[in-house]
Amino acid sequence: MQQQVTLTIDGSTIRAARGTSVLEAALGYGICIPHLCHVPGLKDTGACRLCIVENVQNGRSRVTTSCTLTVQEGMVIRTNTENIKRLRRNIAELIVAEAPNSRAVQDMAVRCGVREVRYPFRRENCIQCGRCVRYCTEMWRANALGFIGRGKDRKVDFAFGNRRDICKKCQSCVIYCPMSVTPCGGPMKPGEEKLCGKCESVELMAENAYGACVHCELGKGFQCSRHAM
Amino acid sequence: MARLEKPEDLENLRDSLREENRGFRLRIIIPNGTCCRASGSQAVIDAVKAEISKQGLEKEVFLHITGCHGFCQQEPNILFEPGNIAYCRVKPGDAKEIVEKTVGNGEVIERLLYVDPLTGERIRREGDIPFYKAQDRQLLTNNKLVDPLAIEDYIAIGGYGALAKVLEGMGPEEVIREIKASGLRGRGGAGFPTGRKWEEAREAPGDEKYVICNADEGDPGAYMDRCLLESNPHAILEGMMIGAWAAGAGMGYVYVRHEYPLAVQHTRNAVMQARALGLLGENILGSNFSFDIEIARGGGAFVCGESTALMASVEGKVGEPRPKDIHTVKEGLWNKPTVLNNVETWANVPSIILNGSDWFASKGTRGSKGTKIFALTGKIRNTGLVEVAMGTTIHDIVHNIGGASDGRAVKAIQTGGPSGGCLPASQFGLPVDFDSLYDAGSMMGSGGMVVMDEKTCMVDVAKYFLKFLQDESCGKCIPCRVGVSRMLEIVTDITEGRGTRAQIDLLKELAETIGQTALCGLGKTAPNPVLSTLRYFGDEYLAHVDEKRCPAGVCRPLIRYAIDPEKCNGCGVCVRSCPHEAISGQKKEVHAIDPEECRKCGICAAECKFDAIMVN
Numbered sequence: 001m002q003q004q005v006t007l008t009i010d011g012s013t014i015r016a017a018r019g020t021s022v023l024e025a026a027l028g029y030g031i032c033i034p035h036l037c038h039v040p041g042l043k044d045t046g047a048c049r050l051c052i053v054e055n056v057q058n059g060r061s062r063v064t065t066s067c068t069l070t071v072q073e074g075m076v077i078r079t080n081t082e083n084i085k086r087l088r089r090n091i092a093e094l095i096v097a098e099a100p101n102s103r104a105v106q107d108m109a110v111r112c113g114v115r116e117v118r119y120p121f122r123r124e125n126c127i128q129c130g131r132c133v134r135y136c137t138e139m140w141r142a143n144a145l146g147f148i149g150r151g152k153d154r155k156v157d158f159a160f161g162n163r164r165d166i167c168k169k170c171q172s173c174v175i176y177c178p179m180s181v182t183p184c185g186g187p188m189k190p191g192e193e194k195l196c197g198k199c200e201s202v203e204l205m206a207e208n209a210y211g212a213c214v215h216c217e218l219g220k221g222f223q224c225s226r227h228a229m
Numbered sequence: 230m231a232r233l234e235k236p237e238d239l240e241n242l243r244d245s246l247r248e249e250n251r252g253f254r255l256r257i258i259i260p261n262g263t264c265c266r267a268s269g270s271q272a273v274i275d276a277v278k279a280e281i282s283k284q285g286l287e288k289e290v291f292l293h294i295t296g297c298h299g300f301c302q303q304e305p306n307i308l309f310e311p312g313n314i315a316y317c318r319v320k321p322g323d324a325k326e327i328v329e330k331t332v333g334n335g336e337v338i339e340r341l342l343y344v345d346p347l348t349g350e351r352i353r354r355e356g357d358i359p360f361y362k363a364q365d366r367q368l369l370t371n372n373k374l375v376d377p378l379a380i381e382d383y384i385a386i387g388g389y390g391a392l393a394k395v396l397e398g399m400g401p402e403e404v405i406r407e408i409k410a411s412g413l414r415g416r417g418g419a420g421f422p423t424g425r426k427w428e429e430a431r432e433a434p435g436d437e438k439y440v441i442c443n444a445d446e447g448d449p450g451a452y453m454d455r456c457l458l459e460s461n462p463h464a465i466l467e468g469m470m471i472g473a474w475a476a477g478a479g480m481g482y483v484y485v486r487h488e489y490p491l492a493v494q495h496t497r498n499a500v501m502q503a504r505a506l507g508l509l510g511e512n513i514l515g516s517n518f519s520f521d522i523e524i525a526r527g528g529g530a531f532v533c534g535e536s537t538a539l540m541a542s543v544e545g546k547v548g549e550p551r552p553k554d555i556h557t558v559k560e561g562l563w564n565k566p567t568v569l570n571n572v573e574t575w576a577n578v579p580s581i582i583l584n585g586s587d588w589f590a591s592k593g594t595r596g597s598k599g600t601k602i603f604a605l606t607g608k609i610r611n612t613g614l615v616e617v618a619m620g621t622t623i624h625d626i627v628h629n630i631g632g633a634s635d636g637r638a639v640k641a642i643q644t645g646g647p648s649g650g651c652l653p654a655s656q657f658g659l660p661v662d663f664d665s666l667y668d669a670g671s672m673m674g675s676g677g678m679v680v681m682d683e684k685t686c687m688v689d690v691a692k693y694f695l696k697f698l699q700d701e702s703c704g705k706c707i708p709c710r711v712g713v714s715r716m717l718e719i720v721t722d723i724t725e726g727r728g729t730r731a732q733i734d735l736l737k738e739l740a741e742t743i744g745q746t747a748l749c750g751l752g753k754t755a756p757n758p759v760l761s762t763l764r765y766f767g768d769e770y771l772a773h774v775d776e777k778r779c780p781a782g783v784c785r786p787l788i789r790y791a792i793d794p795e796k797c798n799g800c801g802v803c804v805r806s807c808p809h810e811a812i813s814g815q816k817k818e819v820h821a822i823d824p825e826e827c828r829k830c831g832i833c834a835a836e837c838k839f840d841a842i843m844v845n
C-alpha cells in the first residue's frame with residue numbers, strides 16, 4: 001500500500017504519512033492549528049475541541065477535530081474559515097472563563113481571538129484536558145490517575161480516590177498540566193479575574209500570524225507540541 | 230421440549246401448541262409489566278388465581294399473565310378473550326365477583342368497565358376504547374398474546390417463523406434487500422436506514438462481527454423499549470438473529486440498563502429458552518448459521534445509549550463516547566464491524582420478513598415507513614404507550630388518543646427527550662415522521678412525548694433539560710460539559726429575574742457552538758430544547774427578561790401570590806393551609822397574603838375552592 005497520502009490544508013498541498021492525524025500533518029508543515037489536549041505520542045481523545053477544522057466532502061463541510069481525524073488521500077481541510085474562527089473563539093472563551101488562573105489557558109484564549117469574556121469567571125483548577133491521565137496510563141503504564149464520575153462531577157483522581165501508592169512519582173502529570181503555569185502576576189484574587197494576554201507582542205503576533213506556526217512563545221507554558229518535540 | 234433440528238420441527242411444535250390452547254374456553258389476560266406492578270397488578274393476579282382454584286375452574290379457563298398492553302393509566306386491568314371485555318382499575322377485592330360473574334356466567338360487571346371521560350359512557354370492548362381505537366398496533370398487539378416467560382406462546386403466534394424462512398431460503402443479500410425495500414429506519418432516534426447499516430457491516434472486512442440491541446433508553450419519560458423487551462423479548466431476539474444472519478455476525482449483545490430488572494430477567498430467560506430449543510447456538514435449525522446472544526447490563530447513564538459509549542461499556546470500559554470519524558459498522562465493538570439497533574427496530578424485523586417489505590412500506594409516509602410507538606405523558610387524560618402509523622398528525626395523537634385534558638389549553642408538545650425540542654400547538658398539524666419533526670426543530674428521538682399546557686413555563690422546561698444534560702453529559706469534551714453548564718447558568722438567571730437581552734444572544738451563540746463542535750450526539754443535540762423553545766416561545770423568554778414576569782406562573786422568583794377580593798368569601802381554608810402563616814384575615818372577610826412571609830409554595834392555590842388565589 002502507498003505510504004504517503006496527499007491532501008490539501010488551507011489551499012496548500014501537503015503529503016503526509018498514512019495513519020497520521022490532520023493536526024500532526026499540519027503542524028509538520030508549520031500550519032498552526034491551536035490545540036490543547038493533544039500531546040505528541042499519546043492517543044488523541046478530542047476533549048478540548050480547539051483543534052476543530054472543516055473537512056470538505058462532496059461540497060459539504062463538516063466541523064470535526066483535526067487531532068482525531070486521520071489523513072486520507074484527496075482530503076480537503078480548512079483550518080481558518082470565519083466559522084471555525086468563531087467557534088474556536090467561543091470554545092477558548094469557555095475554557096478561560098473556567099480556569100483564568102493559567103497562563104497557558106490565557107495565552108491560548110488570546111491566540112484564538114478572545115477579546116472579552118462574557119461569562120462570570122469560575123476558579124476551576126482543572127479543565128479536564130486529560131493530558132495527565134493519558135501520560136500516566138499510556139507513557140508510564142502506571143494507571144495511577146483516571147477520570148471519576150460523569151457530567152459536572154467528573155474529575156481526575158487516584159483510583160478509588162485514595163490509592164496514591166500506585167503513583168510512580170514521575171511528575172509527568174505536573175509537567176504536562178496546562179494549569180501548572182500561573183499568569184505573570186501570580187494567581188488572580190477571587191473576584192478580580194480577568195482576561196490577560198495584554199502583552200502587546202503576543203496580541204500582535206496572534207492577530208497577524210493567524211494560521212501559521214511561528215514557534216511562538218505561547219505554547220511553551222503548556223508543552224504545545226512544537227515545544228515538546 | 231426437544232431441540233429443534235430443522236424448520237419442520239418448529240412447524241410441528243407450533244401445531245401441537247395451538248392444539249393445546251384450544252382446550253380452554255376462556256383466556257383471562259392480566260398484564261403484569263413494571264408499570265402494571267406499580268399499580269398493584271400482582272395482588273390482583275394472586276386474588277384471581279386463588280379464586281379460580283377455589284371455584285375449580287383451572288381446567289376451563291386459562292390465566293394468562295402478559296406484559297403491559299399500553300393503557301398504563303387504567304391499570305391494573307383484565308381482558309377476557311374471546312369477547313374482548315376489558316376491566317379497568319381492578320382491585321384484589323373484585324376478584325371474587327369477577328370469577329363468579331364474568332368467568333362463571335359470562336356476565337359483564339358494569340362498574341369495572343372503562344368510562345369515557347368525554348361522554349360518560351361505559352365501554353365494554355377493549356377495541357372500542359378511544360385510546361386503543363385510534364391506534365395502529367402492530368407490535369404492541371402481541372403483548373396481550375404472549376406470556377413473556379413462555380417461548381411456547383411466542384412460537385404459537387408464529388414466532389421464529391421469520392427465522393425459519395430466512396434460514397430455509399433467503400440469503401443474507403436477499404434479507405438486506407428486503408429490509409432496504411421496506412424502508413425501515415432506526416427507531417433509536419437518528420432514523421438511519423437499517424438495511425443500509427446491515428449492508429455496510431456485511432461489506433466491512435473481517436470475519437468476526439457483532440450485533441447489539443440498544444435497550445439503554447435513558448430519555449426521561451420514555452419506556453417503549455422497556456415495555457417491548459419485558460412483554461415480548463423473543464421478537465427482539467428473533468430480529469437480532471435475522472440481522473446477524475444478514476450481517477454475518479456470530480455474537481450478539483442486548484445492552485439493557487440495570488434499572489430495568491424485569492426486562493433483564495425476561496430477556497435472560499428468553500435467551501435460555503431459545504438456547505434450549507436450539508434457536509441460539511451452533512447450527513440453528515439444522516443450518517450452517519451459528520449465533521448466540523449475551524446480556525450486557527448498563528449502569529443507567531443516558532450517554533451510554535450513544536453508540537460508541539455503549540460499545541465501550543459492553544467492553545467493560547468507562548462509558549464515554551469516542552470520535553466517530555470511523556463508523557461503528559466498520560470498527561465497533563472490540564474494533565470489529567458492529568450493527569447497533571434499537572429494541573423497536575429489531576422488533577420490527579420478523580414481521581417484515583414474514584409479511585414482506587410491501588406490507589411494511591404500505592404504512593407511513595414517503596420517508597418514514599411502518600408504525601412507531603410513543604410514550605405519551607403529560608397534561609392529557611390518557612397516558613400510556615401509543616402505536617401509530619408514521620405520518621399520523623400530532624393533533625391526532627394528542628387529542629384523539631390522548632384526549633387532551635380538561636379546561637386548560639394544550640400549549641406544546643415535547644418530543645425526542647433531551648435531544649429533541651418543543652413544538653407549539655400551532656404545529657400540531659405536522660405529521661409525525663423523522664423528517665418533518667427534524668425540519669420543525671425537534672426530533673423523533675426514541676419516542677417520548679410530553680404534552681404541556683398553559684401552566685407549563687417553557688423557559689423552565691428548557692432549564693429542566695439542561696439540568697438533566699449537565700448531569701448526564703459524560704464530561705469529556707469542553708463544549709458539552711462546560712458549555713451546557715454555562716447555558717444552564719444563563720437560563721437560571723433568566724428564570725430568576727437576572728436575565729438580560731444580551732444573555733439571550735449569548736445563549737443562541739453558545740447553543741450553536743455546542744451543536745457544531747461537541748464530540749458526540751449528546752452534546753450536538755443538547756442545545757435543541759433551548760433552541761426550539763427560543764424559536765417558538767421567544768416571547769416567554771422576553772417576558773422573563775424585559776418584564777421580569779413568568780407568564781405561566783411557574784418561576785418562583787418572578788411570581789407573586791395575591792387574593793382576588795371579588796372571589797374570596799373568607800372561608801379561611803387558605804389561612805389554615807398555609808404552612809408559613811403568610812395569610813391573614815377574619816372569617817367572612819377578604820383575606821390577604823403577606824408577600825414578605827409568602828414562600829410561593831402554591832398550597833393555598835391548590836386548596837382554594839373558589840379560584841381566588843391569583844398568580845402573577
Ligand SMILES: Cc1cc2nc3c(=O)[nH]c(=O)nc-3n(C[C@H](O)[C@H](O)[C@H](O)COP(=O)(O)O)c2cc1C
Nearest residue numbers: 415416417443446447534535536570571574750751
Ligand atoms: C446521547 C444519546 C443517547 C442515546 N440513547 C439511545 C437509547 O437510549 N436507545 C437507543 O436505541 N438509541 C439511543 N441513541 C441512539 C444510538 O446512538 C444509535 O443511533 C441507535 O441505537 C441506533 O439504532 P437504530 O438505527 O435502530 O435507531 C442515543 C444517542 C445519543 C447521542
Ligand code: FES
Nearest residue numbers: 046048049051067
Ligand atoms: S487537541 Fe484536538 S481536541 Fe484537543
